[in-house]
Amino acid sequence: MSNRIVRTRFAPSPTGHMHIGNLRSALYEYLVAKSQKGKFILRIEDTDQERVVEGAVEIIYRTLKSCGLTYDEGPDIGGPHAPYIQSERRQHYLHHAERLVEEGKAYYCFCSKDKSVLNSVDDPADNFHSYDRSCRNLSAAEIAAHLSNGESYVIRQKMPLTGTTKFVDEVFGEIAVENKELEDQVLIKSDGFPTYNFANVVDDHEMEITHVVRGSEYLSSTPKYNLLYEAFGWEIPNYIHLPLILGEDGSKLSKRHGATSFGDLVKLGYLPEAIVNYIAFLGWAPGGDTREIFSLAELENTFSVEGISKSPAIFSYAKLDWFNEQYLRVLSPDEFVEMIKPYTDDVFIDKVYDPALLARILQTRTTKLSDIPDMIAFFRQADPLHIELYMQKRSKLNPEAGVEILTDLIAALTNLSDWTENSIKDYLNAYAEDSGRKAGQVMGALRPSLSGRSVTPGGAIEMLIILGKEESLKRLTAALHFLQQTA
């Protein structure tokens, strides 16, 4: 077994979006396999026909692709165990279940759905009781009678009534459960489809999955799976259960915590690489190494199961922000220009602007791409002016000084023929010196006049360039009029 090639699988159900928890499972499944030169398999679990969502499978493909989690076998690329979609594997399940029936390890159950479902879901009296096993010991004649009536049925596994089932999880250690806690689980549903529980075991066995990696919400049902493996005489896989991801309030991460799907996060302008890097660290740490920025390839080299923690981790948007910033910062200027283009184009629309300069002032200031429009909206249209903008203690700027500075600068800049950073900078510095003002005061008068804001990305000079001479002078003039009328 130890020499066997490691095979893991990501087995999502096509629900229409990729939840962060699912993606984290996929990532760890990938890493468990790839860190040991193994194979990573994608399998679609669509046994619940009532929940199939159009286009959901494509979202799964797209997400894995943009995260770099390439699989060695899967529905769209095939493989030795095709098909990789459970609904196309129907013939793989029934005969296995019937074999168990023949061997007396499973039985037909004719009880109504209502009976078994209502009995077990939340009872007002807070009682939780499982299926009463009333069909467990039907006689052959009774079964034949039900069958000839055309009654629908499910196939249930006969669980042992006594004893305990234990297994060793690679993260959580030994887990033991009393068999009497386990109910006679349904293997085949009345629509003929296998349950997830059953299909999962059959597929994992047939696809030779060696390491089952999944969230710890499956921990307590794992003994049921093991009992199935044992009933078939199949080898039980290694288990690696992952700690849960919680929302900031400590409850299971869900929509009310904000964006919780990969697609939502990308839409907000988080880079896939940053998301992957961050969720790799949710529930795992590389031990002595204090680095945090890891590419997927580096994770493949560093990852080990020993680093997985048992306690649940809280998903922190603040930390994700930091990761995203790190990835944004190390982009080359050209890459960054390309990346923000859709957002900046949206603001400038038909106006010409200098994308490279804009990118330069944004790159160290951007947390996530979707923040950009608000940060630069004033380039399109300045915010309304307020007199407070011209009252700055540190630079000793007041409205009177503002009037003087603007008056001087409008005249001078109008005559400045070389509208470039260097030339404007030289002029402004000279002006500050000549007029006996601090540069901060001059710039302090320009910033709000050009933007209507006291805080802007970049400095006054960059704004002058991006806005262009004409627009700049227009805004400065408007600001001067505002000050003259208000002050």
Add this chain to the structure above:
RNA sequence: GGCCCUAUGGUCAAGCGGCUAAGACGCCGCCCUCUCACGGCGGAAUCAGGAGUUCGAUCCUCCUUAGGGUCACCA
């Protein structure tokens, strides 16, 4: 409620019987600086509680407490 799991700063966490208990995010302060950022430096902040075991417990055991998960013809 039964069963299962978890417990180091606000968050992610290193630690795996002996340490002034790493590091990161966030927060605060200082420096840099035309604002804000970036960058640099510094600071506050943690072993849930109680019994054991041991010469010695963050680390091992038990109990308590607090969280979480699970009890479907959903995955």
